[in-house]
Amino acid sequence: MDEVLLETERLRLRQFADTDADAARLFELDSDPEVMRYIGPFARGSVAEYRELIRVWLPFYEHPPGGVWAVEARATGDFFGWVFVRPAPFHRMASAIGWARDTELELGYRFRRAAWGHGYATECAGPLVRAALANPAATAVVAVALVTNRASTRVMEKVGLRYERQVELSGYADPGAVYVLPRAESGSARIQ
Template structure:
């Protein structure tokens, strides 16, 4: 099992099939899907298929979302990390996006910001990327706040599959400046 990032509270490791039950618990919750533009899962097999899909991204792209595990309890909190986007989004293709999704009971505890920051560190220090992007539903104040607190800035607003979204980005240069200032 590969660990990609670690903070004082969590580890970020590859997603495993053993995570499928907690993934299903998260993705079957309608509130978790409120700003995602898709429907909650209704079967465990959907979570298993999603994990297979993400694990294939590890093979194909060298990166994919990671399981977020509480160090103290060893509990699955959700997923976070980088994804290499190969389809056109906001007139862009072939870029790295930071994102996250957590079980509702773990909302508001700073995990989105914490894991986004750890993901950016991995992106710029390990992968040596020049830029990382993100997007959030325009009405998802929590996600927008977490991305901004992580250092990303809103550079434009756009329509994604009928949903008004904010586009965020950060360059390695700006990330390094933030690290030196903070």
């Protein structure tokens, strides 16, 4: 059985497995132009390439809540998307954003259109933020999204992150909005 990180009332977060089935789920997710609208042309071209990506993710699971977690409906097992916590320097634009410390943990998520507007991102990101900041080595949880991606930045706000600044991101017309929740402030943050 796949290792489950957590379950909420409606969702289960489990590890991705090095299988064609999980790779196909990722391929389908990233094949939707609306899902990728704010992310860019970073989709891989085949299920085999997503299988390689899953293999890159596997070491992150050694330090929970680190990892890229498949988000599924508890009742049906339907795949909704993914959420991750990883060291911020792994972001492909970390140097442009100013993320150089492994003690800053990045929060990210991507969901199928059918899962949009149901609060799933907030439901699973909130517990991940709390778990990340429970690690004494973590100094902050950070996130970035294009300023035009208001749905994503709203999730960041709902889970306690605060807007910090804008940053230019190479290849994008719109700037990125950088959000942060320092560990020192996490105890007083309202995380839904």
